[in-house]
Amino acid sequence: MRVITWNVNSYNIRKPQVESLLKEKEPDFLLLQETKVEFIAPEGFQKRGYYLYHAGGKGRNGVAIISKYPLEELKIGFQGLDEDDQQAKERILGGRYKDLWIFSLYVPNGSPVNSDYFYYKIQFLYKLRELLEKFFTPQEKIILGGDFNVAPEPEDVFDPLLLEGQICFHERERKVLKYLMEWGLYDALRVLYPHKRGIFTWWDYQFSSFKRNLGMRLDHLLITNPLKQILKEVVVDIKIRALPKPSDHAPVIADFEDRTDIEERIN
């Protein structure tokens, strides 16, 4: 089983790159963030054998799951926890396929630090843990994938001293992300590469940041223990960030052993 998460920063602009990614990587699930559209036509995906699920709005935010399998029990926003949070309805989309729950998340940016929006971001991550506590257990197969807008550790940013206290690397953000994960989630990339430095998923469009590898690791696949046991590989597809008209984020690709793989090996 292959899962990819990618903040596309406008589906309309990145549509050809999304199609290439599907064709080349053949993921079972492709999680998108910042689609920035109200509607995505499902026909093109159906032709490739994918189902499309999308929760978006006009101009900003927007999350999608492109899935080889039909999803049931779709969950949008803080459903069953905080129905009044309208923004979250364009930032959280989940669904179930058999015994697997999969979510595409776009955590608010929260800039500037200490603004109301910053505390909304902190609350957003706190409420995600509440959502998990209320509806799930860590013994289930759960993938929370997406743009968390938080670099968890000093090795996840290009200059920890420079960036300390800045947005996406502020102590309060890292603390609440850790609190979320303490429910029973593992950072897939760190399961396999615990201390490797210089692995980033976002580079500023300005200052030739990508060329100089001045990035941050903001996009994550957080998984429960049953998935940690069958995790095989995690990579960041940095090639896509070097294409013309790139998103400022690169896709994170995770491969898991599953029954399909085992059957293929037997045959």
Place this chain on the structure above:
DNA sequence: ATGACTGGAGTTTCCAGA
């Protein structure tokens, strides 16, 4: 030259992104 961004909304400039 010692700097150089992108996308959307909606009109030619602002806001948000991180």
